[in-house]
Amino acid sequence: MAERKISKSNRGFKGVWIPSHIWLDKNLTIQEMMFLVEIDSLDISDEGCYASNKHFSEFFGLTNGRCSQIISSLQEKGYIAISFIYGKNKEIDKRVIRVVRKLNRGIKYSKGGYLENAKGSNTSFSNTKNNMSSKPDLIPYSEIITYLNNKSSKSFKVTQKWKDLIKARWNEGQRLDDFKKVIDVKTNQWLNNQEMNKYLRPATLFGNKFDDYLNEYRPQVNSSISDEIAESQRRLLEAYEQ
Structure with a gap:
């Protein structure tokens, strides 16, 4: 591990507090937890x-x-959302990281306290304690998009736009299996249809018609079992006609 380099500029806060649901979160590694705390200490304004x-x-x-x-x-x-600010030539100028859930924080002082920018971070710091009271968003965005890509042979990224759509459906009570069912239904219908294939995208599948698509789902029956049922029904009909 390389030597740490800590800016001498006063951050304007007295420390960080890690709530129990973060400290005991098995989904986070120690390094991820420390990064989350550091990002949270920098993300205290609407600027991120x-x-x-x-x-x-x-x-x-x-x-x-x-x-x-x-x-x-x-x-x-x-746990975090990332967006980018682009310059005039459409090149990335800045990366903006925000903790997904807006955290409850102390009031930033303009009098009797101070705000100052930390070197290299371009954000302000407060001399009040941060409070990470909200639980992180654990929606499996990446797994859902990856499943869609695998089924449709496409390469969508996990963008904030798609995450917002997924989260809207998730808040309505839909879960991972429901997303997979919708993807299965529409890929079966549209994958080999030149006219409809273009609609195999998050904007269409995860939009307001999600519930309609979900209700189209029918579990696939094993072909051998289906044949046995058909044969059994045929025999019953023959016996009845006799």
Whole structure:
């Protein structure tokens, strides 16, 4: 592990507090938990956390690559959301990381306290205690999109747009199996249809017609069992006619 490099600038807070549901979360590794706490300490305004992988690399004494893996894992697990700010040439100017659930925080001081920017983070810090009271979002976004890609031979990314659609359905009570059923139904109907194949996408499948698509699902019956049932029915009819 490389030597940690901590900015000497005063962050303006007295420490961090890790709530029990984060500390005891089996879905988080120790490194992921520490990253989540650090991101939360930077994400105290509506602007989010602008910290780069270099910041996390220096702060934790890890390589940029390892930091990227940890942040990606937190995103896939639903703890953080990542968006990008683009420059004039449509190149990425800044990465914005936000803790998925808006956290309850203390009031930022403008008098009697202070706000200041931490070097390399481009965000403000408060000298009040952070409160991570909300549970993280554990919706399996990545698994749902991956299942769709595998069934439809497409390559959709886990974007915020698709996550919002999935979350809307999830909040209505739909679960992973329901998403898979809808994907199964529509890929069976549309995959080999040139006109309809283009609609095998999250915007269509996970939209307002989700429940209609779900009700189209019929469990597949094993062909041998189906044949046995048909044969049994045929014999009953023959016996009845005699």
